[in-house]
Amino acid sequence: MAENIALQLKNISKHFGTIMANRKVDLDLVRGEILAVLGENGSGKTTLMNMIAGIYYPDEGQIFVDGKEATIRSPKDAFEYKIGMIHQHFKLVDIFTAAENIALGMHDEGKFDMAKIEASVAELTEKFGFEMDPRKKIYQMSVSEKQTVEILKILYRGADILILDEPTAVLTPQEIDKLFAVLRRMRESGKSIIIITHKLHEVMAISDRVAVLRRGEHIATVKTAEVSEAELTEMMVGKKISLNIDRTEPKNPTDRLIVKNLNCFSIDGIQKLSSVSFTARSGEILGIAGIAGSGQRELLEAIAGLQHLSGGEITYIDPQTGVEENLRDKTPQQIRELGVRLSFVPEDRLGMGLVGNMDIVDNMMLRSYRRGRSLFLDRKQPSNLADEIIASLEVVTPSSHTPVRRLSGGNVQKVLVGREIAAAPTVLMAAYPVRGLDINSSYMIYNLLNAQKENGVAVIFVGEDLDVLLELCDRILVLCGGKVSGIVEGRKAKKEQVGLMMTKTEGVS
Amino acid sequence: MNEQVKKTRDPFVRITKRDGVTFGKACIVRAVCIAVALLLCAILTVLVTGQNPLVMFATVFKGAFGKGRGFVTLHEAALLLCVSLAVTPAFRMRFWNIGAEGQALIGGLATAVIMFLFHDRMSTFPLVLLMTVSAVVAGAIWGVLPAIFKAHWGTNETLFTLMMNYIAIRLVEWFLKIADKSGSNVVSHSLLGDGIPNLFGVQYLFNIVVVALLTVVLYIYLQYSKHGYEIAVVGESENTARYVGINVRKVIIRTMILSGAICGLAGLLIVGGASHSIDSNIIKGRGFTAIMVSWLGKFNPLYMILTTFLLVFLARGADEVSTICGLNSSFSDILTGIILFFIIGSEFFIHYQMHFNWSFFEREKNDEAGAFSAEKPAQTDEKEEA
Structure with a gap:
């Protein structure tokens, strides 16, 4: 031997x-x-x-x-x-x-x-x-x-x-x-x-x-x-670890976002999403589990209007009026003009969610700078918002005029999540929001997501830690190779069951 | 064997990035660099020419600001600043427009064509207005072509803008052939007329006032307008721009129209407001010097006023030195080169810190027996972490 x-x-x-x-x-x-x-x-x-x-x-x-x-x-x-x-x-x-x-x-x-x-x-x-x-x-x-x-x-x-x-x-x-x-x-x-x-x-x-x-x-x-x-x-x-994240029962969930049969290909022609369907409901956290690169990024970007789809439908139901809006093939700007308050915390914080070289104030107005008819920027509101977020989320920074790339990972994330939540969303999507964060910052983010859920927001949470997904989410959608391998109840699902779904697709060779 | 490998040796010089250097500290670094540059220039002067370096520096100064020179230097700086302002919005967007030379030249050509055709048929005011409009439009077209191709098909803007320069040069040469049958390579004042009249009877004052206004306007545009903000976001990260719903193509095209238009304006000032003549080298490389001005000025119009003056001061001073001291003009170019090298080099020391590992040599001696010790296994890892 x-x-x-x-x-x-x-x-x-x-x-x-x-x-x-x-x-x-x-x-x-x-x-x-x-x-x-x-x-x-x-x-x-x-x-x-x-x-x-x-x-x-x-x-x-x-x-x-x-x-x-x-x-x-x-x-x-x-x-x-x-x-x-x-x-x-x-x-x-x-x-x-x-x-x-x-x-x-x-x-x-x-x-x-x-x-x-x-x-x-x-x-x-x-x-x-x-x-x-x-x-x-x-x-x-x-x-x-x-x-x-x-x-x-x-x-x-x-x-x-x-x-x-x-x-x-x-x-x-x-x-x-x-x-x-x-x-x-x-x-x-x-x-x-x-x-x-x-x-x-x-x-x-x-x-x-x-x-x-x-x-x-x-x-x-x-x-x-x-x-x-x-x-x-x-x-x-591994065995399940208990994290003690508060999870309240969803209050009268109603359908907010209906995704049907999404198909999407990468530039190289690889199929990234195939026939993905699900419904996100108000007052509920929908978790998305999967091995990295199983289509999570493409899915969220498709909803946010950043991915070209080769097929499928994305329907948003307005909570006030009940009017249905089709979001497919709309740009982020068009989605906003429809009055859809969609917030998105992308995976790539400094490469997509924020501008590293700009200070916190200028990053606050990334989403809102167009407001008003003036040709000039209004930095007053963003400046107030920056101060508010720094105070309420305990962002450690020398001032609101510090470029965000100088902040530590957790503080960068607080700035980003803070801004997205400040937009009073009806749908909040967060991709790996606690990646690289220490325990305290992670719990702060969980609490923020939970607070949004209790406010009736439809929260979509893409995570990698199964323990967190199982304790935080009401339902968990499992992706494997761009396909939905199942949707499970967060309160009942077993870790092994989700793990198996993450690694298993039909059509075994 | 394995034990030895673990003793990875730090290299002699290690360079690390430093973050958040205070403004004061950065200024000290720059001042030290300029002082070293001047010292090196002085040593070189003494060694090569045997002249007193102090006399030489005095001559440089006289060349730029001596009697009757100051105003010309100011005008020279205004023209360079105008082209530099033009490239700045594009640079902020990380669109490397190195075609300012051609964009300004085509603006100058448009001015010259209008002057050639109408100088004796129109009164001054409508003529100047027509010159301005045609120069700005011509420059904008020269600027927007590469932008359209970049925005829609992802072509390389550096090559595209560069090549447009040569087209502009050939067009000017063509115009020379048509306008001046004598075969001269300049279309002179006599064929073009007076162009832009002197403001308050002061030569060049019009150009200086226009550029001064433009500097302020562009500063406000870039710093405080929504357009300026969009330019910065697109420049920093196209992904972020898409994420917040900025139409990246539109911003690229709009910004290059602006950049080209200001270049066209520079062409108007040079041809219509200063030389009243045109030849294919009328821009005199300002389109390329502008890149340096804008970069050294950190794409900030106010800082760029300083860098423009520095460059113009050096160039005019160097000219003076070569004539007064009877030196070859190349020598003054060498001195200018040294100073610029150090100014640009100072940026490195502002952003990076050097760590010297003096024990490097000591250990080398001790290690001679164990010659197989690892050379640089740890290096790849360091890069990965950074």
Whole structure:
């Protein structure tokens, strides 16, 4: 057994500032196996793999390759140990051909001979059953072809250990099948493969063993054949923790926002939302759970008028008049002109919700500066609002004229949430509003959301922490790969149940 | 082996960003940089020419503000400031308009064409009005073309505006051929007439007054108007602009119309209010110097008054030095270059702090035995955190 281990990690730790990304992780990879690394967002999967691939350097611990201790300081070092990683974001030169990209950065002996490179690339594609024209340019390729180039690039450099960081996230089910076929062929030829994923059915379909990480720690490594999906989910999300967030019963909820069959594609042509339907009600917090990138951002942006939809309907019901308004294909400005008071706390606070270089006062009027006929700005009201928010939300800042980028993350968020709530919304959408916030700031945000709910606002809360979602929300909509895998009652749902829904889609390969 | 690797060594110089430097401290940094620049200029002067550097600096000053020079310098500064004001709204929007040269030239051309055609057929007031309108419209068209392409098809505005300069130059050359059959490369005063009359009988006063007014108006526009606010938001983050419902395309196009129009106005002042003639180099690179003025002035019209004067002062002083001291004009360019280099360089020291690690060398000696110690594994991580 011991001589059969291709790669072994012992006691690996890595921290960024005060955040422990990995804590004393042990892991081993047997030659000729496919090992799945499973974990939620932020569980440290990618960081761990980056240390094997030479992107990061561990703070503590040892890495053994073929039983000998290895020092991997750069991706180049990693290649010397025959380790290669396929990152989530491809690193290819668009205007080069596949073969040129594959040869890039190689220092072969003798003359640079493109024909020879193309021939050996063709040989590799043949051997592992890829479909690939070495002379095709990258910009003409589909996402899956680009991924193939990345894999070939690594095989061409002679890697025996391949690490794939969420390779299926960008692929269609058919493409996933093809990828898995290739991976199995590579396994047969003796390569060892690590695949990062959080889709359980893929783990079951492709891997020999599964290593589960949670909050930077290694929970267990088990044989895939001997474990069920439910057991894996429990390992992944852990036991429920009680947070004691106040949750009142919704007072006579009425339908406020009806979303039907939303479909949306990214610029690259990847389907981000498929047939998403739900209803948000007044006086209720609707949670949205899902692995990062399951379509949460697109969904909220579609409602806010920032995403182009290829299909579906968004209907808003005015609480006073009961009039229905169609919000689809309206710009944010048009939505406002309809009298729809829609507030949105986006995920990207300084890149979308606020302007980092402007002071708090100028950020206060981002939404309202158009008010009135005057050609000039009225800074008086925003200035008062800024002072109010600073006082009531305890924003720590030298003054209301401090650029918001100088504030700490929690204070930036208070400024943003404060502004959005000050607009007296009827619908409030918040994406990851407590990300990166300390406990006190987080609770302040929960309380603000709860207060809005009690005022009869329809609140939509996108979160990543299942414990929070389960204690805060009245209902939870679970997204998986752009589809709704279900809507559950926040008071009754089990953590494992939601975890399973997050990782499971129909159409298992 | 592993133990050794853990002793990652900090590099000798580490650069960190500093945030929130007080205005006073920033001024001190700038003053020190200018002092060092002057010192270097003085040393270079003594070494290369053997002249007394103090005499040289005095000459620079005389060149700019000496008898009868002050007003010309003021006018020179006004023209440069006008072009700089023109590019500022675009720059605030992070739209890199480097075509001010062409936009001003086309404004000048429009002025010249009107003067050429109508100077002896119309009375002064309607003529000036017609000149103004055509110059502003011509400049605006030159400015808005790249903006339309950028807004709708995402073309690169830097290349586009730059190339428009050459089209403007060729158009002027074409006009020269038509207007002046003698083959001269200038269409002179005699063919164009007087253009804009002197205000209160003072030459150039009209131009100076117009630019002074424009500075104030543009300052208010950028700082206090809703349009100015939209420009700032679009410049900072297009995503935020979309999020709050600003029509980004409209703002880009509107702002470039303004930028081009002010450039056209500059062309009017240069051709109609100063030279009363036109050639393809009438703007004299002000469109490019303006970029520096605007940038050094942090895109603030009031600060830009200072940076304009600094640049004009240096340029005129340097000219004087080369004539009086009998030096090659290139030498004065070198001195101007040194001073500008230090002024621009001072920004680096205002925003970044250097940390020196003196123990770097000590450890090197101790480490010689263990030559395999890690070189720079920690660096990638630092970047990631930042």
